[in-house]
Amino acid sequence: MSYTVTLKKSGRQFQAEADESILAAALRQGVGLPYGCKNGACSSCKAEIVAGEVDQGPHAASALANDEKTRGFALLCCANARSDVEIDVREVNGVGDVPVKKLPCRVSELVRASDDAMIVRLQLPANERLQFLAGQYLEFILKDGKRRAYSIASSPHADGPLELHIRHLPGGVFTDHVFGAMKPRDILRFEGPLGTFFLREDTDKPVVLLCSGTGFAPIKAIVEHMIFKEIRRPVTLYWGGRRKRDLYLAEAAQRWAAEHAHIRFVPVLSEPDADDGWTGRTGFVHRAVIEDLPDLAGYEVYACGAPVMVESAQRDFTAHHGLPADAFFADAFTSAADLANPI
Known part of the structure; x- marks a missing residue:
């Protein structure tokens, strides 16, 4: 029926x-x-x-x-x-134009970016190219049929392997494998692209990009896409972590800000180590946005990372700081543990 x-x-x-x-x-x-x-x-x-x-x-x-x-x-x-x-419900234009595929891929490179963040690069078959929107994700299809989702960190125009940023969750079957047994030339299978987290290009509103941890991955793709397409909307990128080493590609964000006048980078640490020598912003990353931009009425916000950060930002920005509900776009990272605890 x-x-x-x-x-x-x-x-x-x-x-x-x-x-x-x-x-x-x-x-x-x-x-x-x-x-x-x-x-x-x-x-x-x-x-x-x-x-x-x-x-x-x-x-x-x-x-x-x-x-x-x-x-x-x-x-x-x-x-x-x-x-x-x-x-x-808000409708999303453009997603239906991008075909979703199931594809094999080969691990081409594993780069340990920090103690708990791995940059994984995937090579597609020679006759395949994945069309996607900057900010979307893919899902690995594991041998038991279970799936694990990771944002694509490379931008759509880039040649070469797809890039993912994977955080180690000790006890997690897949991330334990990534940080332990996975090696170059391993074969994986995925479905993608998926999701509706991508830059809306039908407006000139200034953009706040907000992320925590490896939530930087789709934000990286969005920034590189904007630079490539010469989209010059004002961009402020807030990246939060507990310690300095959690901002594992801070040099890339600093380079964007140095080379492009319309891009600003604000790193924020919640619990910097004494040996970090940290003199920058501290506290919760979404509170740094509020301190700098108490009136968000004319902005778009793209947030990615821990669910508690995304939820807090959405609640505070829309309820107390003027952000229209339809100008907040989010991709909250959820783990297998999150999925195992429904109501």
């Missing part, structure tokens, strides 16, 4: 089967809706159910609060239609 899903803003309609999520139905039919993890651990696909009924499946408590459920919100990645429904 199928139901009709109507998008309130555009009036566009598509069909959703009773046994598939509304997001899956939209993606199957080329309808661009915002999403991130696709499994209820982030809030990127949150939408208001204006009319009709849905069955909301399991999800992480941080992704959809109880009061939001009471007000009629749902996560489209785990909500199945139970009648014809009308939803109020």
